[in-house]
Amino acid sequence: MITIFAPDGIGEVNPGDDVAEVIIAALRQHDQQLLDGDVLVVTSKIISKAEGRFADAEDRQQQIDSETVRTVARRKSMGIVETKHGLTQAGAGVDNSNVAPGRILLLPVDSDASAEVLRSALSDHFGVRVGVIISDTAGRVWRVGQTDHAIGSAGVRVLDSYAGRTDDYGNELHVTSVAIADELAAAADLAKTKLEGRPVAVIRGVGDHVVAPGPSARDLLRTGDEDLFWRGSREAVLGALLAAVGYPERYEQVVRLWDRDELFAAITDGVDLTDPVRTMIRTMIVAAQPLWP
Amino acid sequence: MITIFAPDGIGEVNPGDDVAEVIIAALRQHDQQLLDGDVLVVTSKIISKAEGRFADAEDRQQQIDSETVRTVARRKSMGIVETKHGLTQAGAGVDNSNVAPGRILLLPVDSDASAEVLRSALSDHFGVRVGVIISDTAGRVWRVGQTDHAIGSAGVRVLDSYAGRTDDYGNELHVTSVAIADELAAAADLAKTKLEGRPVAVIRGVGDHVVAPGPSARDLLRTGDEDLFWRGSREAVLGALLAAVGYPERYEQVVRLWDRDELFAAITDGVDLTDPVRTMIRTMIVAAQPLWP
Numbered sequence: 023m024i025t026i027f028a029p030d031g032i033g034e035v036n037p038g039d040d041v042a043e044v045i046i047a048a049l050r051q052h053d054q055q056l057l058d059g060d061v062l063v064v065t066s067k068i069i070s071k072a073e074g075r076f077a078d079a080e081d082r083q084q085q086i087d088s089e090t091v092r093t094v095a096r097r098k099s100m101g102i103v104e105t106k107h108g109l110t111q112a113g114a115g116v117d118n119s120n121v122a123p124g125r126i127l128l129l130p131v132d133s134d135a136s137a138e139v140l141r142s143a144l145s146d147h148f149g150v151r152v153g154v155i156i157s158d159t160a161g162r163v164w165r166v167g168q169t170d171h172a173i174g175s176a177g178v179r180v181l182d183s184y185a186g187r188t189d190d191y192g193n194e195l196h197v198t199s200v201a202i203a204d205e206l207a208a209a210a211d212l213a214k215t216k217l218e219g220r221p222v223a224v225i226r227g228v229g230d231h232v233v234a235p236g237p238s239a240r241d242l243l244r245t246g247d248e249d250l251f252w253r254g255s256r257e258a259v260l261g262a263l264l265a266a267v268g269y270p271e272r273y274e275q276v277v278r279l280w281d282r283d284e285l286f287a288a289i290t291d292g293v294d295l296t297d298p299v300r301t302m303i304r305t306m307i308v309a310a311q312p313l314w315p
Numbered sequence: 316m317i318t319i320f321a322p323d324g325i326g327e328v329n330p331g332d333d334v335a336e337v338i339i340a341a342l343r344q345h346d347q348q349l350l351d352g353d354v355l356v357v358t359s360k361i362i363s364k365a366e367g368r369f370a371d372a373e374d375r376q377q378q379i380d381s382e383t384v385r386t387v388a389r390r391k392s393m394g395i396v397e398t399k400h401g402l403t404q405a406g407a408g409v410d411n412s413n414v415a416p417g418r419i420l421l422l423p424v425d426s427d428a429s430a431e432v433l434r435s436a437l438s439d440h441f442g443v444r445v446g447v448i449i450s451d452t453a454g455r456v457w458r459v460g461q462t463d464h465a466i467g468s469a470g471v472r473v474l475d476s477y478a479g480r481t482d483d484y485g486n487e488l489h490v491t492s493v494a495i496a497d498e499l500a501a502a503a504d505l506a507k508t509k510l511e512g513r514p515v516a517v518i519r520g521v522g523d524h525v526v527a528p529g530p531s532a533r534d535l536l537r538t539g540d541e542d543l544f545w546r547g548s549r550e551a552v553l554g555a556l557l558a559a560v561g562y563p564e565r566y567e568q569v570v571r572l573w574d575r576d577e578l579f580a581a582i583t584d585g586v587d588l589t590d591p592v593r594t595m596i597r598t599m600i601v602a603a604q605p606l607w608p
Contacts, residue, residue, distance in 0.1 A: 023506075024319040026316070097543055123485065162455070162494070163403075163455075163544045166494065167493060167495075167535060168493055169498050189510060191415055192416065193414065193416065195509065205502065205504055209317075209501060213317050213520075216493070217480060242458050243458065244459055245457075249456060250390055250395065250456075250547045250548065251388065251547055253548040255546040258548035258551040258552050258603070265601075265602035266595050266598040266599050305558060309554065
């Protein structure tokens with residue numbers, strides 16, 4: 023039996039606040055304590071607030087850029103980027119919900135490290151083994167809606183590998199590993215919800231997944247060109263065209279464009295090309311973004 | 316408080332079995348019944364088995380092809396395809412785990428319909444409102460490991476829309492909707508696990524998400540070219556090249572190739588091209604699959 027409990031009573035978190043103390047106080051209000059094997063899932067927003075990761079809303083794009091390693095895909099003003107943390111996410115996770123008007127909030131500096139600080143403090147306080155996950159909300163490819171997943175973790179078996187294990191029939195299992203930390207984050211979101219001021223959930227009954235520090239949420243990330251979808255369908259074509267004309271370094275500039283003529287000009291600028299090649303490039307630009315002329 | 320309970324004692328399910336009766340019997344063994352607002356998450360595998368969706372392992376590729384609408388991406392022999400159901404998934408969800416050797420199992424014919432049959436039977440039997448989710452396991456883009464999500468649903472608010480809702484600061488929320496059905500499926504997987512013969516979980520305490528029949532897991536799908544990642548990074552380039560030479564219909568044949576010369580030959584076959592264009596195509600093929608020469 024697994025239980026998930028999201029205490030209310032956690033008020034606004036401010037820069038410099040000790041998140042462990044905030045959580046301990048909220049649990050005390052409910053006469054709750056953490057038990058051995060509990061996993062605590064904490065919304066990244068309160069970690070960011072405690073870390074003072076605020077910025078002016080006016081600087082939104084600049085802040086997104088400073089968090090970004092590369093653009094993965096773009097649809098008009100909405101960019102999906104790979105962040106310094108190795109996350110691939112719309113707008114680099116920069117958000118203004120549950121933040122004072124005129125302000126925005128960046129993701130925590132190092133969510134795995136923040137999770138470990140929290141794990142250590144809570145484990146010491148309650149005298150038990152606990153796991154900590156820092157969760158964030160993200161959209162998914164091919165699926166509508168958003169779910170929570172783990173962007174930081176400490177003391178949790180983030181991946182449960184089935185490699186080499188067999189089923190009752192002796193078949194080796196094709197599922198190589200279950201992303202336990204992401205399933206825990208998703209489960210916690212059902213109890214926390216987004217609006218009711220309950221940014222923390224305690225998951226009990228998953229003690230098998232509470233382990234010694236070591237695995238981290240970074241183990242869940244595929245970055246750079248490791249993924250079959252390392253660039254959006256449109257951006258892959260634009261990137262390949264730039265490789266073909268010898269200017270791959272124009273990628274970040276080019277993927278921000280949408281107009282076909284502007285795209286053509288930016289890709290071919292300063293390159294000596296025959297007419298058939300120019301025609302080919304034009305056709306491929308059209309093929310790259312068929313829906314949005 | 317949310318609780319998740321995965322009863323053991325559900326034995327092998329065979330073609331023609333009534334899954335509702337199997338579940339009722341397992342709950343009875345544990346002196347459990349479904350309460351108003353419970354959500355039952357059922358692994359698709361036992362639905363497929365009850366539907367007799369078996370095939371010979373020798374016909375694996377043929378069965379995958381028959382389930383496939385189009386190839387989304389491919390890495391050597393591993394294809395990610397869009398299925399007739401609108402799912403985008405490796406191998407069209409065809410699997411041999413927990414199936415007798417020499418046999419494979421396809422996904423249920425219509426998981427939403429199967430969920431509704433189950434919901435109706437369980438609701439009648441226990442005299443309460445319940446929701447049913449049929450879950451499957453899938454890998455994710457940019458993230459390691461697999462999680463469970465919903466491929467069928469009945470009586471569940473699959474998407475909880477926050478559109479127009481504001482936070483305590485009056486900011487409109489950027490999360491447009493939470494994929495509740497997927498979070499429920501992920502949460503259930505933590506209790507079911509893959510090997511212990513517990514293919515069903517009861518989630519209690521989420522009654523707000525149990526609704527009249529209407530929403531279905533199909534609401535969660537983005538298909539065709541609606542997604543920014545509708546084709547893999549490599550396949551997008553190959554598709555655009557085929558559009559440029561006037562043979563888009565060769566896409567399925569071409570994406571199965573890996574060798575650069577074979578790719579070049581298949582793309583340019585029968586097309587009259589200038590040398591600079593041929594060079595351009597060769598360069599783009601290399602750019603499309605940089606890691607795997």
